[in-house]
Amino acid sequence: MIFPLVWRVLPGPTALKVLELLVLLVAIVFVLFTWVFPWIAADILPPPDGTVDSTPHP
Amino acid sequence: MTSHDTMPSRHDARDDDGTERPRRRRPRQTVGGALVALLAELLIIAGAGTGLYVVWTAWWTDVVAVNEQSKLVQTLDQPEPKKIVGTERRDAAPVLSEPPGLSTVFGTMQIPRFGSDYNRPIGEGTDREKVLNTIGLGHYQDTAMPGAEGNFAVAGHRVTYGKPLNQIADLKPGDPIVVRVTDAKTKFDVWYVYKVTDSQIVTPDHIETIAPVPNKPGVAPSAEDRWLTLTACHPMWSAAQRYIVHAKMDYWMQASDGTPKELTEAAK
Numbered sequence: 001m002i003f004p005l006v007w008r009v010l011p012g013p014t015a016l017k018v019l020e021l022l023v024l025l026v027a028i029v030f031v032l033f034t035w036v037f038p039w040i041a042a043d044i045l046p047p048p049d050g051t052v053d054s055t056p057h058p
Numbered sequence: 059m060t061s062h063d064t065m066p067s068r069h070d071a072r073d074d075d076g077t078e079r080p081r082r083r084r085p086r087q088t089v090g091g092a093l094v095a096l097l098a099e100l101l102i103i104a105g106a107g108t109g110l111y112v113v114w115t116a117w118w119t120d121v122v123a124v125n126e127q128s129k130l131v132q133t134l135d136q137p138e139p140k141k142i143v144g145t146e147r148r149d150a151a152p153v154l155s156e157p158p159g160l161s162t163v164f165g166t167m168q169i170p171r172f173g174s175d176y177n178r179p180i181g182e183g184t185d186r187e188k189v190l191n192t193i194g195l196g197h198y199q200d201t202a203m204p205g206a207e208g209n210f211a212v213a214g215h216r217v218t219y220g221k222p223l224n225q226i227a228d229l230k231p232g233d234p235i236v237v238r239v240t241d242a243k244t245k246f247d248v249w250y251v252y253k254v255t256d257s258q259i260v261t262p263d264h265i266e267t268i269a270p271v272p273n274k275p276g277v278a279p280s281a282e283d284r285w286l287t288l289t290a291c292h293p294m295w296s297a298a299q300r301y302i303v304h305a306k307m308d309y310w311m312q313a314s315d316g317t318p319k320e321l322t323e324a325a326k
Contacts, residue, residue, distance in 0.1 A: 001096040002103075029110065037114045042187065050223065050290040051184045051198075051213040052265050052300050 115218050119191075123220030127194045130163050130179040135242040137313065144249075144316020146309040150281070151205030154239050154246055156197075161188045165204065165239035167195055167212070167222075170324035171229055178222045180237070184213045191215075194222040198268055202285075204237045204250040205310055209285040211268035216290040216301070223290035226301050229254050234320035235286060235305050238313065247313035251320060252286040252305035259292055259299050267302045 006024075010017045087095075157164050160183035168177050181193030189196035195214045202208030214223040229235075233254040240247045260267060269275040271283050279285075284307035292301035311318055 001092065002099045032107070032110055033114055033118055037111055040111065041115065041119075046186065049184075049186045049190050049213070049297075050215055050300065051190075051196075052260070052262055052267055052289050052302075 119219045120221060123192065123194065126192060127179055127220050127222075130181075130193060131166055131177060134163060134166065134179070134240045136166070136238065136240045136247065139313070139317040139321065140315075141322075142316045143319045143322055144311045144313075146251075146311060146318075148309050151250065151284075151307075151310040152246070152248055153203050153206040154241055154248075156199075156203050157182045159183075160185050161193060163193060164197075164241065165237055168236045168238070168321060169229075169233070170236075170320060171233045172225050174324040178214075178220075180212060191219045194220050201268055202270065202279075204239050204286070205248065205284065205307065207279040207281060207283055208270040209268055209272055209279075209283075209287050210237070211287040211289065213289045216292070217294050223288060223301075226288060226290045226303055227257075227292075229257060229288075229303050231255055233305075234308075234318070235288075236318055236320055237286070240313070249311040249313055249318050251308045251310070251318050253308050254303060254305045257301065257303045259301055262297070262300050264300070264302075267300075267304075272304050 006021075007017065010020045012020070154164060160181075162182045163179045164182065165180045166177055167180055170176075178194050180195045180197055181189045182197050183189045183199050184196040190213065195212050197203075198211040198213065201211040204210045215221050216223050216226060231254050235252045235254065237250045237252065238248070239250070258267065266273050266275040267289065268287050269277070270279040270285075271277045272285055272287060286305040286307070288303040288305075290301050291297055292299040
């Protein structure tokens with residue numbers, strides 16, 4: 001469904017498609033590492049921070 | 059048996075025209091089948107995304123933070139440590155006043171047990187984003203500064219973001235923890251050598267572990283009470299408990315005078 005669609009949408013011969021696919025994957029990983037994961041870590045799944053304090057921890 | 063009988067005829071049809079097979083297969087996919095295929099693909103994407111998130115937290119945050127932290131050590135403009143061992147002094151130590159506000163880097167911490175190249179910056183405050191995730195080690199605001207009477211309390215990540223206190227559980231009584239406080243503007247540059255006394259595991263609400271006299275809240279520190287406390291999460295990857303290490307100051311030394319023997323020995 002999704003993967004065949006992406007493959008069909010990418011223009012050019014097979015070799016070019018493979019290259020485009022790699023560029024696309026790198027772009028996706030970059031967006032995730034730069035914006036999406038820091039946001040998840042800060043707002044949704046904060047990692048343990050190792051401090052002691054009197055306020056209750058979530 | 060009868061279904062087998064249809065096979066040869068289909069076989070013939072494909073022989074006539076090679077493109078017939080793919081065209082015939084496509085209409086066979088039912089709506090349910092398409093949904094299952096879509097679900098399978100979404101699960102693959104979700105799995106890959108989750109895997110990437112683990113890679114990001116466990117590896118990439120370390121790569122970024124270790125790089126950042128070694129740059130922060132440079133910003134202190136600490137002179138290269140002297141090759142000679144300086145005079146150990148046990149009189150009242152010079153103390154830098156606590157920097158105002160969050161995230162000022164005022165010193166470094168070296169722990170030979172964590173490796174001779176272990177040298178991390180210490181920032182003011184324990185704010186997760188502004189200090190712990192970037193600078194690494196964070197000084198609890200309003201606790202004592204190094205060398206002062208009271209408790210110099212420091213928090214740090216045990217995993218992720220450079221994991222400055224990853225090996226905290228390896229510390230044993232007597233292990234040296236060397237703090238160097240530097241203020242290039244006022245030419246303040248002093249070593250403080252603490253020795254580990256004990257460790258404990260508590261729930262995160264045990265703030266008496268960072269009291270001026272550890273575990274004796276309300277007691278005023280005497281000249282003998284120059285403590286250092288490290289706090290990190292426990293068990294690893296969990297926020298359920300805290301691993302606490304206490305250390306007591308042994309001596310101090312002007313950085314211009316020499317280098318503590320604990321560091322020159324560790325470097326060999």
